[in-house]
Amino acid sequence: MEEHASKPTRAWVLHPDVKNDRDRREAEVALEEAVSLAAALPHLEVVGSEIVPVRKPEPGTLFGKGKLEELAFRLSQAEVDLVLVDGHVTPVQQRNLEKQWKVKLLDRTGLILEIFSDRARTREGVLQVEMAALSYQRTRLVRAWTHLERQRGGLGFVGGPGETQIEADRRAIDDQLVRLRKQLAKVVKTRELHRASRAKVPFPIVALVGYTNAGKSTLFNRVTGADVFAKDMLFATLDPTMRGVSLPAPQGGTEREIILSDTVGFISNLPTQLVAAFRATLEEVLDADLIVHVRDIASPNSEEQADDVRDILTKLGVKENAPLLEVWNKIDLMEPGAHEAMRTRAAHHDNIFAISAHTGEGVEELLGAISGWFEEEKIAREVVLPFSEGRKRAWLFEEGVVEGETIEEDGYRLEVLWTPRQEKNFREI
Structure with a gap:
């Protein structure tokens, strides 16, 4: 055996x-x-x-x-x-x-559910996976197949007890779904109490998001010293992991305490039922004061992956103008010329940072920027741009400073909230 x-x-x-x-x-x-x-x-x-x-x-x-x-x-x-x-x-x-x-x-879908099952660690994560799996399973039901042992914690798609009568299976699944929903309601209520107590702590929340395998957990480990499971493997992290972090003090001030959250990686063509199933798990992102989008910039598909992440963030309810920094990770995997070019490109934007979470290059600069983001005073302005100034408008959206926009006959009227430094850079475009 x-x-x-x-x-x-x-x-x-x-x-x-x-x-x-x-x-x-x-x-x-x-x-x-x-x-x-x-x-x-x-x-x-x-x-x-x-x-x-x-x-x-x-x-x-x-x-x-x-x-x-x-x-x-x-x-x-x-x-x-x-x-x-x-x-x-x-x-x-x-x-x-x-x-x-x-x-x-x-x-x-079946494969992703199996991976989610293996990675789920918290009670809520386990319940969410089981509910998504049962909903999927109800349409096809599990057949006997025992090449994989159940001890590894799978869902039964790749190993199960055998085929039963269809109607009996469906009734059993429906009963189990009812039980899971009740359990989940209790778990979510408990989590809301934890969140309410954490809200009393005057620490801003910074959420790491990104395409799966972009290096979020590696960055999280480097910054927090936590031993979060980080491996060159898709879906290495499933449940959000949260740690308190002391950021370097800008210009000789006091250190800033934040809560850093590492979340599950996103992936293209993620089935709709999975996005819904993990919405509660990813609500930490909705609560975040600042979102840090980590990209594998060395991947030839980096742009497509970034689009997938933005699409899922939108589906989760994250507003387009939510405060966001973009991190171009894995520059250590690039050729020297491309490496320097990427750093130069990132330097032209206040909210983009080229780093290597693996070697540590650029990480201190990123942490300083996160700390500074919470320190800097922000000023509300109204900016009017003609249609011909599309480049300036794009820059404002890339910086994440647009609070609202109205399209008028002769151009764009934008409500922006920015730092003096961002305003200066905008004027120089």
């Missing part, structure tokens, strides 16, 4: 490249991310991965007959136990593919 439990599950990752998909992403990039997701799940050994061109998805099997047979042979030769499909797979498609290939199959 022990020998069986220690044997890794052999997994194969497929990215269906659907030609007419409106949300189609660059196939090579999507496959690389999917393999990283698979690597985040314990006891999996990714033995192969490939892009599968799909002209038109087949309703019953997703892939065409010829491709099905070709993949069946390859999976059999590689002795694959689990196929991970980077995309949505309907319950009917899942059942047919599992039957034809004689493997267990997970789609993107």
Whole structure:
């Protein structure tokens, strides 16, 4: 039994490249991310991965007959136990593919839920994952498959007790969802009490957000000295971790105390039900006095990842003009020329900082800026710009100083809240 439990599950990752998909992403990039997701799940050994061109998805099997047979042979030769499909797979498609290939199959949502289950640490995080998983599970129900042991704390998609009658399963799931909602209500109430007591402490909250694997936990550890699980692995952090931090004093003043919060990484095409499930967990971001958006600037997909983060922040209810600093992390992974160019570009913005959380380069400057952000007096101004001054308008939004905007016949009328330094820099554009 022990020998069986220690044997890794052999997994194969497929990215269906659907030609007419409106949300189609660059196939090579999507496959690389999917393999990283698979690597985040314990006891999996990714033995192969490939892009599968799909002209038109087949309703019953997703892939065409010829491709099905070709993949069946390859999976059999590689002795694959689990196929991970980077995309949505309907319950009917899942059942047919599992039957034809004689493997267990997970789609993107199922895989992310499994990872969330492994990473959840707080009671609320566990409950949120279970509720999201049950809602997903209700549409397809768990079938018998025991290649992975349940002891690792999974949800049952990759290992479960076996198939039961559909209606009985649904009733059981519905009953469990009712119980979980009641438990969650108690946990959320307790958390609100904790938050209310913390609100009495006159410390501002700074929330680290960013695409998964951007280096938030590494930065958090460097700043706080905390031993938060930081690894080159997607979804390394699930529940927010909060620590008190003393920031350096600007211009000889007293040290400033803040609460720093490390949150779960975001990811593209995160299923809507997961965003909803983790809204309560990510409410720390909504409560933050300052948001620090950490980006992996060395990634060729940094811009797309940043867009995904902004999109999810908007879905969470974070306002477009919320106070925000942007951190370009991992400059240590860039070539010397690109490294210096990135630092120079960042220096032209008051709210952008090029750093390496790994080596510590630029971190002190960032902390000084966070401290200064809370120290500096902010002045409300009204700025009127003609339509031709689009560059200045973009700069104001990039700096996060716009409180409101009205579009008039001859241009933009903006309400801004900025520091004297930001006003000076604006005038020099």
